[in-house]
Amino acid sequence: MDISSAKAALKKYFGYDNFRPMQADIIENILQKQDCVVLMPTGGGKSICYQIPSVILPGCSVVVSPLISLMKDQVEGLRSNGIKASFLNSSLNSSEQRLVEEEFFQSQIDLLYVSPEKLLSQEFFPLLKRANVNLFAIDEAHCISSWGHDFRPEYTQLGFLKRQFPDIPVVALTATADKITRRDIMDKLQLEDPQLFIASFDRPNLSLEVRPGQKRLEQILAFIAQRPKDSGIIYCLSRKRTEEMAAKLNDRGFRAAHYHAGMSPADRDQVQEDFINDNIPIICATIAFGMGIDKSNVRWIIHYNLPKNIEGYYQEIGRAGRDGAKAATLLFYSFADVSLMQDIIQKNESENTEVQLAKLERMQQYAESLACRRRILLNYFGEDLNENCGNCDICKNPPEYIDGTVIAQKALSAVYRLKEQVGVNMLINVLRASGRREIMERGYDKIKTYGAGRDIPFVEWRDYMHQLINLGYLEVAHDQHNVLKLTPASKRALFDQEAVQLVKMTTVKERLKAEKAKAKASAPKSTRQRTRDELFEELRQLRKRLAQERGIPPYLVFSDATLEEMSATRAMNDLDMQRVSGVGQRKLQLYGDEFQEAIRDYVRRNSNHISGSTVLVTYDFYKENLSIEEIARERNLSPATVYSHLEELIKNGYEVDIYRYISKEEAERVWKSRKYVEQPARLKDLYELMNREIPYEKIRLALAYSK
Structure with missing residues (x-):
């Protein structure tokens, strides 16, 4: 084989x-x-x-x-x-x-x-x-x-x-x-x-956001209201909280259920079945829920309380967007959560208590940090990422930075000269030339960088150290009493003149104060009501009906991502359907005819007009001069779906400037290439003829414009 x-x-x-x-x-x-x-x-x-x-x-x-x-x-x-x-x-x-x-x-x-x-x-x-x-x-x-x-x-x-x-x-x-x-x-x-x-731990389809823990219920209600038809999980620390949260959501018109280990096995199984089959979209649960769920169309995760470590947090948010389509994550943070978790860890009296507390501290640093959240997560798992993601709350609202290259070099050089055998506090004391007896006894006062950072207060040094750890320039060896170790990124900063950006300390304090005030003042409100693509919604309803007839979860028919691609490509025959990612032989045999007929029926109904359609909502965003990615993000659609909307608008006589999204050279190349393929021109033939250099979406846009 x-x-x-x-x-x-x-x-x-x-x-x-x-x-x-x-x-x-x-x-x-x-x-x-x-x-x-x-x-x-x-x-x-x-x-x-x-x-x-x-x-x-x-x-x-x-x-x-x-x-x-x-x-x-x-x-x-x-x-x-x-x-x-x-x-x-x-x-x-x-x-x-x-x-x-x-x-x-x-x-x-x-x-x-x-x-x-x-x-x-x-x-x-x-x-x-x-x-x-x-x-x-x-x-x-x-x-x-x-x-x-x-x-x-x-x-x-x-x-x-x-x-x-x-x-x-x-x-x-x-x-x-x-x-x-x-x-x-x-x-x-x-x-x-x-x-x-x-493998890369990067899940670019997941947006990452952390908010202060004030008025959590109001913020959760606003968050869910923006996603009225989506499935999601709210993780809570206590069983009582899961029950209270589910009751409050139901009181406000949302369908929700609670799940925790104190329930009977039959009740837990029923909640799980209802969630998997899209009968109940929202589950309020302890971490007992989710590890056994292979549901691909969970669209959001909320953490009501701070998780106890980054490993658990990353695994839990990973339950959203398993199909590759966009999904949102929201973490609430308060120092009270940290104190409560510290008490729980210490009362358990495990032999790994020290390590668990250190990992909780890293989780706290993640929540408090103003660095790109995806960089923090990926660097924690040893993935060297030195660019910001653009899809977290920090990247969308960046803080004020300083050139921290010299600060980083002083710290990293000291770690190197101390043979990677000290923790954060000792390193800072060496940099600030502390007169502590243990520093003198170990000869740390003899290294070249002793006192190199005496101009920076201890508290500021500690924050800079946390930033360097979160950004991957240093790592903590938990199995060696939390000593600091150099990484490939630290070597680049020391020897390859890589610039290091650090968040300005005054920005940290101002940002935290402003966010708390904002959370107390009012829950965030959606500026626009999200509208789902109409064909996608019809396909989703068909999926649910077929799943109910067969007694299986809807996502086992097709994932959300597969339905999005069907909707965008208008797959109306076996050949087109086979090109859709996630449609294998067996599923084509079982479901292909019904989904193709549903798409054909939709196209027939909408071929001559688009009045009242979701496509017109996209046109409104287009007129605001938003990019494809911005429209997709605002409407929670895939970029491919937005391109299909623009194509439909062009075909129906709406004025669309395609040169915002495809260059004149690319469009001319598409139009010239069309002469050299069998008519009617197939997208795949054009794509191959142009050496796969112009994406399908742009080809379709150019063809629609030229008709």
Whole structure:
């Protein structure tokens, strides 16, 4: 088996033409029977990495998964794509378990999902030894490490797999693991020279925002009112808060339910089913909710309270926008949350209390920082990003910066000369030439940078140090008593003259004061009511009806992102439908005809006029001289949909200056190229003829304008 077989399976079962970054490399590694550890963000495509090998290799892959609900969702999703999959856990009765075990033994299924408890049970082991297993996949692998944010003792016994099955490859997968946790995963699973794959943690479709914790309810109501038809999760710290929040939302006309570990299993299952099937759009939950949810069309996440670490926060916001379409995240922050979380951590008296408190402090720094939030998150996970994202509250309303290159060089040089063996406070004391006895005893007063920062007060130095950590110029080694370590970025600042921008200290104080006053004064109001694309809404209603008829969640029919692409491209035949990302063979057979007919019907109804249509709303924004990206952001649509609106406006005689969005040279090139392709000109032929240098959207705009 080779990667060409894997690519064919990707198109056949999942409807995708190409692998995402790293997926092909990971699959090749598995096909060569090599162990590997995979870090990919939630929604980044981890499951594909073991699901594709499972369908092209002889035998069956065994997937260890910690949650029954997650197994059920994933198996349903695989079956809907035409893949043979089953699960074994405590939700099955004895006869159902025997049937699945027989299928497993006879290699009649491609994937078997099992709980760690089932895998470790004495009755299952003999079957495991006799079955034709081609791969072990350990999902949520961070659960194996006490350094991880969701440690589970039963995972620590999974090291027996390499001892008992040394020739079968093991792939460990997780969405959140820092350097300590990654090492722990490799050691505890006893992997043999594993290849480490770290995909980009960047989720550019997620907007990031932090607000002060005043008047949270009012702010939440305004936030949800802007997204009236979208699914979302509000994470709360306490069970009582989830119940209160759900009740308040219902009182104000929103459909919401609460979810926490204190509810009966039947009640929890019902809430989860209602959410998955789009019957209840809003869930107010503790962190017990979400890990087992494979719902791709969650459009927003709110954190009512500050999470206890960045790993958990990133995993939770990652549950939004798994389909790649735009999604929003909002975090409320107050110092009272920090104090409460500190008390909880200290009362637990864990052996990792010091590390947990340090990670909470990093979470607090994230919330208080005025640096690009995406840079902070990515740098935390070791991804060197030195450009701002443009899609967080800081980038959209940037603070005043200073040239902090010299400040950074003083700090980084001191870390280097101190051999990366001190923490933040000691480093500042050295820079400020403190006369502390331990500095003299250790000889730190002899280094060249001793006293190099005596002109900056301690408090300001501490803030600058937090900024340097958040921006990735320094990292904290939690397993070495929180000493500071240099990074690739710090080497660039020291030796390659990379400029370092730091937020001006007076700006930090003024900004915090202004934000608190704004939150107290009134909840934010939407300047424009968001309008959904009409065809998208019709397709979404069709999706829900088909899902209800089949008794499956709507997102297993098609994701929001797939519906957006259908709507934008007006896919009205099998060929066009197959080009839509997320439409595989099985789904084309099951649903293609009905979705094509719905699109044809919409086009027939709207071919001669667009009066009252959502397209006219886009035209209003166009007349305000907004860019494609700005219109898309305001309307919460994809840029492709905005382009399709402009195309429709042009065809219906509205005055649209296409040269705002496509250069005259590009338009001329499209018009000239049209003569050299078979008529009527197909977009794909023109795209290929022009060496794929002009995007489809611009080609369509030029063609519409020339008619």
